[in-house]
Amino acid sequence: MKPPPDTAFVKTAGLKKIFKDFWLRPKVVALEGLDLEILPGEVHGLLGSNGAGKSTTIKLILGLLFPTSGEVTVFGKPPGDVETKNRIGYLPEESYLYGFLDAEEILDYYGRLFNLPGPTRRSRIAELLDMVGLQGMRNRPLAEYSKGMQRRIGIAQALINNPDLLILDEPTTGLDPIGAREVKDLILRLREEGKSVLLSSHRLADVEDVCDRITVLYGGCKQAEGTIDELLSSPESTVIETDRLDADTLARIEALLKDAGGLSIRKTESPRQSLENFFLGLVEKAGREGAETSGATGGTGVARFLTRERPAEEKDAPAEEAAD
Template sequence: MVSDEIVLQIEGLSKVYRSLFAPAGTKAVDSLTLGVRRGETYSIVGPNGSGKTTTLKIVLGLIFPTSGKVNIFGSDVADLAVRERVGFLPEDAYLYDVFTGEELLDFYAGLFGYSRRRRKELVDELLSLVGMQANRRVPFQECSKGMRQRLALAQALVNDPELLILDEPTSGLDPAGRHQMTELIYELKRRGKTILLCSHFLAEVEEVCDRVGIMYRGRLVAEGTLTELAGDPTEIVITASGMSPEGASRVAAHSAVLGVEGDVVRMGHESSDRLWSVLDAVREAGGRVAEVHRPRPTLQDVFVRAIRQDAPERDAGEEVH
């Protein structure tokens, strides 16, 4: 259940990386402002190098902003008490690789000051949740990528966090692993966790997120629910087989039709009152109508459109999947 309470507030956040060779620096994050509400799943999407991970690292206090501020649960991110209520899944599951799953979870639970008994209970609960009970004594370095990612998620959950920050949770996973991870994120969402997810896998984002922020070159170029971002359908698509070439030409000449490509007839959404007329034309051309639908733009379409608007000189869709 999403409430209006903002649990994570980022205001005017900028991060410039400077070095001896580049004193002017590289702007990784540029005047970023966003808020994540309690109970929602918010995803920051963007191509590699768009500033997503830098933003997460600032949110976690791992690096420091050049300007701007981050508040979690109303407190400054530097406040250690905040981290009692936050869980973090780092990209590529960086955990101590010589230890087994249960040893790792015991260690991370210990950092929250839990007693030995509580740690044991937690380890059992979390290993069950992520489906790693059977492999609890397998060293991390011998785990598959999917198992590592699930263990990394488990360590992010040792403190039963209210806010969960996931950096590329399905990166490098095969389709089965990706499905398992998406199911786990669903489960956490059902349990009422607020989730900030960073990803460039748009399909998974589309599946689990309530709101999306699109980052490009360090800036937030679009933000909203998928429906808000996608907007209304712009076309009606009719799929019909069996049209003769001459018939297809006649259909294409219809004033409501935008174009015909093989078995697919596209007409403008604004001409929907003339749908029956177009369907008649298709039938007269010998076509058998199989499907009529109004496709809504996918997140991929929205993403590419937002980035092209922001930087029309570059083809921005190449780094997302």
């Protein structure tokens, strides 16, 4: 699936980044000639081992690093363009937050940086805190939050501006299974709303679950790119899932396959429930029975302002940008 070049939200061509030492001698080649395109409404995964160049790519897209050579455009403009950033949400690889602020204060601060009007800011903060399950802890300093709770606030701050392009660097790191599941649900929901997501992750299962296309990096070079189906489908075999079969039925199927061309059953198994589903079931049950927790609770689904169901007044609310 090759996109028409003008429609890509993000486009890099021959992107190269070399980190230099104090004497300006090349020290590390972090990225080598990367061509990448992120289309509207797609979830694009960046996969790679440690030091493969994933975070460097993201920082180049955001204009936080400068390329050694090559080009980057974001919404058709250079990455340093300040106004373009109104359309971007970014979650860094760790939740770098101001520990002296509480959840409400920090979201309000970030909302102000987007010039969101006061009422919009307040309603979005409430919705986001509900979404990430931290409404009950909104007045506690972030320094007292656990790593997972900080991650949830990090996700909330990345969404405060209802971005068209969401860049998530290792979003599920530090999150419990409920949080990780909610992030994946969120990404899928945002895709339904027509937004693009660039997801960098070590967790292969996360990438596989939500990404439309993936780019695999190793040593700063692109090793593979394509849709999940293109890269992962295995046309040499077929899997059929059905209710449990007895030994007699299996023997009859085997015979049928043999008649059909000398095929045989290579593997049969009775799949068990995944640990993730088992755990989520237990937590949901405890929540229903009213068990108390001093930590994060399950979120209440995607914040309304991120969806097409958002209130009319918010759709029409102009940013204070014009006043500037």
